[in-house]
Amino acid sequence: MEQHECLTHTENWVKDVIMKYNICPFARREVERASIRYVAIEETKTKSVLKALIEECQYLDNHPETET
Template sequence: MNEFYKELITHTDNWVKRVIMKYNICPFARQEIESNTIRYLVIDETKIAKLADKLVEEYQYLDQHPEVETSLMILANGFGDFNRYLGAVYLAEDLIEDLGYEGTYQIASFHPEYCFEGEDFDSATNYTNRSPYPTLHIIREASIEKALENYNEPESIPERNIAFTERKGAAFFIELLKSCKSN
């Protein structure tokens, strides 16, 4: 693996640990970090058709490796524009349906310029889904269902995260994301 890829993975791992886990944005992340069941991979494809091939490969990889709980596909090039990135998200979701993986996998999306529909770009709320790099998160649905069985009021997670990000403010998260890019 080249140094550039290692750096992207390190920064993304820092983000998972320093933001997602530390501030409990995803209350299920700690277990996967401690169990070392997160797969990080860098995708260097810029063409949507080539990205489709990589997504199919990753779904198949997860099929064959049940010990891997979840995959974070870091899109190294070509998806820095948020609208173009959304096309990659829709592609990943469409492939799940087309390949018969509904109920098996789902996609969570993260991007440095993530902006929820109806939110101002600078709203702190967007930081629940902002990451150092464009990232497609492939999640096993069975794992989500199992985790939710032991979690009181899972529907409160998004509201809690929004309240937290608004309380901390965008400036806090800007600095926090910058810190993730330091080794």
């Protein structure tokens, strides 16, 4: 399955900006560990987007090894 284009851009931004300029001192470790979760939500209706956001928060609560 091909990664969504916006996720690729976001991942590159983390590497090329956040890590390069040390904006977040924890980013490098998490990128190297491949523990950052990138998710694209395809929904456009507010209720559906909020539901997806809540589900993502629940996922993160249940998977402490995953970073945002």
